[in-house]
Amino acid sequence: MPVTPILSTQIKIRLCVFFTTSNPLEMPTMQKPGEIFEQIQRIANDMQNKVGEAIRNSPAQEIEKNVRAMMNQGFQKMDLVTREEFELQTKVLAKTREKLEALEAKVAALEKSQ
Numbered sequence: 001m002p003v004t005p006i007l008s009t010q011i012k013i014r015l016c017v018f019f020t021t022s023n024p025l026e027m028p029t030m031q032k033p034g035e036i037f038e039q040i041q042r043i044a045n046d047m048q049n050k051v052g053e054a055i056r057n058s059p060a061q062e063i064e065k066n067v068r069a070m071m072n073q074g075f076q077k078m079d080l081v082t083r084e085e086f087e088l089q090t091k092v093l094a095k096t097r098e099k100l101e102a103l104e105a106k107v108a109a110l111e112k113s114q
Contacts, residue, residue, distance in 0.1 A: 055061075081089075
């Protein structure tokens with residue numbers, strides 16, 4: 001089946017994937033399914049490599065790293081505590097408050113008895 005000049009450019013491009021010829025004067029021959037699959041796989045791998053390279057070279061990663069560093073510096077200057085430290089101090093405060101209330105009750109009882 002020869003490629004006719006009536007076909008649009010898009011159809012010609014799509015047909016080029018499925019037809020191959022070593023000599024432009026020869027009639028194109030149908031590629032084997034395995035060859036088509038290999039060609040598609042090669043194109044997909046190339047695209048994946050190019051996208052991966054673009055992401056690695058992206059300034060977004062550098063910006064994210066810089067923002068994280070600035071935030072960490074700001075948090076260190078604010079002298080913040082971790083959630084675990086906060087929870088621990090809350091428990092210590094609750095126990096201290098209980099002991100204080102017990103001692104206040106004892107002092108009040110001693111003052112009444114005198």
